[in-house]
Every structure is written in C-alpha cells, then in structure tokens.
Amino acid sequence: MKDIKIKITDREGTTHVVDAPTDMNMNVMEVVRSYELAPEGTIGVCGGMAMCASCQCYVMSDHELPEMSYDEDLMLAEAFNVKDNSRLGCQIFINEELDGLEIELAPEV
Amino acid sequence: MIKTDILIIGAGPTGLFTVFEAGLLKLKCHLIDALPQPGGQCAEIYPKKPIYDIPGFPEVLAGDLVDNLMKQIEPFQPGFTLGERADKLEKLDDGTFIVTTNKGTKHHAPIVAIAGGLGSFEPRKPAISNLADFEDKGVEYIIRNPELYRDKNVVISGGGDSALDWSIFLTNVAKSVTLIHRRNEFRGALDSVEKVQELKNIGKIELITPAEVVGLVGNDKLEEVVIKRGDEVFNRECDHFIPLFGLAPKLGPLSDWGLEIEKNAIKVDNSLDYQTNIPGVYAIGDINTYPGKLKLILCGFHEATLMCQSAYQRIFPDKRYVMKYTTVGGVQGFDGSKKEAPKAVIKAFD
Numbered sequence: 001m002k003d004i005k006i007k008i009t010d011r012e013g014t015t016h017v018v019d020a021p022t023d024m025n026m027n028v029m030e031v032v033r034s035y036e037l038a039p040e041g042t043i044g045v046c047g048g049m050a051m052c053a054s055c056q057c058y059v060m061s062d063h064e065l066p067e068m069s070y071d072e073d074l075m076l077a078e079a080f081n082v083k084d085n086s087r088l089g090c091q092i093f094i095n096e097e098l099d100g101l102e103i104e105l106a107p108e109v
Numbered sequence: 110m111i112k113t114d115i116l117i118i119g120a121g122p123t124g125l126f127t128v129f130e131a132g133l134l135k136l137k138c139h140l141i142d143a144l145p146q147p148g149g150q151c152a153e154i155y156p157k158k159p160i161y162d163i164p165g166f167p168e169v170l171a172g173d174l175v176d177n178l179m180k181q182i183e184p185f186q187p188g189f190t191l192g193e194r195a196d197k198l199e200k201l202d203d204g205t206f207i208v209t210t211n212k213g214t215k216h217h218a219p220i221v222a223i224a225g226g227l228g229s230f231e232p233r234k235p236a237i238s239n240l241a242d243f244e245d246k247g248v249e250y251i252i253r254n255p256e257l258y259r260d261k262n263v264v265i266s267g268g269g270d271s272a273l274d275w276s277i278f279l280t281n282v283a284k285s286v287t288l289i290h291r292r293n294e295f296r297g298a299l300d301s302v303e304k305v306q307e308l309k310n311i312g313k314i315e316l317i318t319p320a321e322v323v324g325l326v327g328n329d330k331l332e333e334v335v336i337k338r339g340d341e342v343f344n345r346e347c348d349h350f351i352p353l354f355g356l357a358p359k360l361g362p363l364s365d366w367g368l369e370i371e372k373n374a375i376k377v378d379n380s381l382d383y384q385t386n387i388p389g390v391y392a393i394g395d396i397n398t399y400p401g402k403l404k405l406i407l408c409g410f411h412e413a414t415l416m417c418q419s420a421y422q423r424i425f426p427d428k429r430y431v432m433k434y435t436t437v438g439g440v441q442g443f444d445g446s447k448k449e450a451p452k453a454v455i456k457a458f459d
Contacts, residue, residue, distance in 0.1 A: 041360070046150075077292040
C-alpha cells in the first residue's frame with residue numbers, strides 16, 4: 001500500500017499537493033481536514049454521511065471515480081453552487097487509482 | 110428570569126448527559142437550544158443513523174440515543190428553552206451569569222456549560238439575489254407558527270424531509286401548497302414521499318420538478334416567485350415562499366462572548382475541568398478544543414462528567430465531596446423517585 005498524491009485547491013484559491021494514504025479507508029473530505037486545508041466546522045459537518053454537502057468539491061482531473069450513490073446525488077440536488085463536476089468529498093475514498101486526482105473545494109455556504 | 114445551577118447551552122447528547130452527572134451532585138440544570146427539539150445533530154441531521162461507538166451499545170440509532178438520554182435525565186427535571194439561540198452572556202459582580210436568548214428570555218446561573226456542538230443551526234439560504242429584501246415579508250426559512258399560512262398560497266422548495274413534511278402538513282392549513290425541487294426524486298423518508306404523491310394525485314399539492322425558484326417579485330411584500338424549469342421560466346403568485354434547504358451550524362454570537370476561540374472551537378483547560386478562559390464558563394463536547402481533542406459523543410460524556418465535579422466545587426468551595434458510584438448511591442431524582450440496586454437477601458444456614 002502506498003500513498004498517492006492529490007492536488008487540492010482550497011477555498012482561497014491556493015493549491016496544495018498532499019500525500020494521502022490508501023490503507024486507512026480515508027475519503028477526500030478527511031484528507032482535507034487532516035491537512036487543515038479548510039477551517040474546522042466548515043467541512044465534514046455531518047461527519048461524512050453525505051448529509052450536509054459541506055465537503056462539496058469540483059473534480060478537475062478526469063479520473064474515474066466511484067459512481068454516485070443515491071444519497072450523494074440527492075444531497076447535491078439540494079446543495080448550492082453545484083456544477084457538472086461536483087461531488088461530495090466524503091464519498092470519494094482514496095485508492096491507488098486516484099493518484100494525481102485534482103479537486104477544488106466548493107465555496108462555503 | 111429562569112434560575113438554575115448549571116445553565117447548559119446546547120441540548121445535544123453531551124448537554125443532555127450533563128444533566129445526569131449534575132443531578133447526581135444535586136445540581137439543577139436548564140438547557141437552551143436553537144432547535145425546537147432536544148438532541149442536537151443526532152435529532153436534526155441523522156436520527157435514523159446507527160452509532161457503533163457508544164460504550165455498551167454495539168449499535169444504537171442516534172434518535173434512540175437521544176430518547177434514552179431524555180429518559181435517563183428525567184428524574185432530574187431539567188428545564189428547557191427550545192427554539193431560542195443564546196445570544197448574550199453577562200457576568201455579574203457576584204461572579205454569576207445572565208444569558209439572554211434572541212427572544213429576550215433571561216437565564217441566571219452560577220455556572221454556564223457550553224455544549225453547543227458545532228454552533229447553532231442556521232438555515233441555508235438559496236442564492237436568489239433579492240431574497241433578503243423579502244425576509245419576514247413573505248420569505249421564511251423556518252416554520253415557527255403554521256397559523257401564519259392559513260388560507261395563504263404557499264410555495265416550498267427543497268427535497269428533504271422538512272420540505273416534504275411541511276408540504277404535507279400545510280395542505281390542511283394553506284389555501285394552496287406548491288412544492289418545487291430540482292429533481293424528480295426526493296431525499297426524504299419513503300412514506301413522506303408517498304404521501305406527497307398521494308396529495309398530488311388528489312390536487313392538494315402542486316409539484317413542480319425538476320425546477321427551482323430563481324427570483325422573487327413584489328413591492329412591500331412577496332407577490333410572486335419566478336420559477337425556472339429547464340428552459341421555461343414562469344411566475345407563480347404566492348403569499349409565502351419557504352426555502353427548506355437544511356440547516357448549517359454557525360458559531361454565531363458565542364464568538365463575541367470574550368471566549369478564546371481556536372479553529373472555530375472554544376479553547377479549554379483539558380488537564381483540569383474543561384473550563385474556558387472565563388472562570389465559571391465551561392465548554393464541553395464538539396464545541397471545545399484542546400491538544401488531542403476528538404469530536405466523539407463518548408468524549409463529550411467524559412468531559413461533562415469532569416466538568417460537573419468542578420462546577421460543584423465552584424458553587425460549594427467549602428464543601429468536601431467524593432464521587433459516588435451509582436451502583437452504591439443509586440439515583441435519587443428531584444421528583445422524589447429513587448433507583449437503587451436491590452439489597453442482597455442474606456439467609457443464614459440453620
């Protein structure tokens with residue numbers, strides 16, 4: 001199991017390239033929190049249950065991502081600033097195929 | 110003026126359990142919460158989700174945990190100020206506090222325990238440019254008094270449980286109910302979705318999907334909403350527009366209380382008693398921070414327990430006390446109830 005690189009653009013527009021472990025069942029929201037790239041309390045409010053959309057991000061690279069679950073799809077239907085490439089960070093789990101993934105955090109609502 | 114020993118801000122699991130630990134020390138508690146019901150996030154966001162890390166419960170639904178906590182604290186007769194946000198903290202000369210809510214309710218206590226989770230829940234507002242112009246002039250984000258909508262034309266937007274449940278409820282009150290959602294599918298409980306479908310079939314609810322409200326029209330008060338469905342844009346007359354897009358927690362007025370804030374949380378002394386930089390004000394559960402902090406319900410319970418011991422000593426500095434196990438002391442409610450372990454029956458041999 002190796003770490004992968006993820007490129008994360010925070011809400012201020014700064015881009016960070018971070019290492020993310022593939023063996024800890026972590027998701028993108030948790031990676032953002034672990035590197036403190038968004039203030040606590042403004043991301044992952046529901047803890048990662050696809051129930052708040054505070055971890056909405058835009059996927060900028062063309063990686064093949066896990067298909068959107070019904071819960072994620074309907075949560076995004078209620079979220080703001082949604083684009084075609086919107087996903088919930090808490091629903092994208094880190095694995096080796098995601099090496100080089102590029103995302104941008106959606107604005108805080 | 111409401112008077113109590115420990116004023117708890119936030120009626121989530123940590124705040125509720127504080128009542129129990131305080132009760133064992135014969136301290137009375139009163140809770141304030143911005144939400145209309147106790148339980149905090151457990152009740153508001155994920156009541157049907159199972160939690161697996163409450164010690165002694167291999168699995169418990171968040172909503173059931175709240176129900177159990179309410180039952181556990183019942184003997185200690187806590188008071189509640191619900192649906193009001195704690196806005197102002199004043200320290201009196203004698204070291205006690207007055208906390209005033211956004212509705213002006215005043216509470217007086219020698220100890221304040223902030224168990225506010227991530228803050229108070231505020232409605233998430235859709236991006237409609239002139240939305241603020243119509244707030245309280247036809248636009249409401251939270252339904253506080255359903256009678257306001259009697260014989261009115263109401264437009265609700267949103268796709269979750271609250272949008273569905275209020276649409277159903279208001280069919281018995283309002284002149285007309287229109288529900289607008291960006292998708293044809295709804296995120297709410299299946300029986301609510303089915304009920305809305307049924308009400309639609311008999312013409313009690315007009316469902317406009319996939320669509321959204323993109324504008325508001327009116328002079329002194331709201332008169333019409335502008336609805337966009339695909340390429341089609343049309344207006345609909347209405348008296349009220351209620352966007353129900355969920356609630357997001359905000360630290361809010363707490364951040365102006367002179368508390369030391371770090372990372373959207375209140376700094377406390379975790380080596381001792383979870384007291385903040387204001388003596389007599391404690392912060393417990395998800396709202397506090399200290400080195401190694403984990404936002405877990407079980408950690409909140411621990412923090413509440415230690416905090417109550419410290420609060421007791423602060424209120425009664427001259428009294429000596431040692432913690433008593435409930436297996437030994439039982440639970441003596443303020444309501445006169447008493448729970449204790451049954452006494453062993455000793456029978457001597459003949």
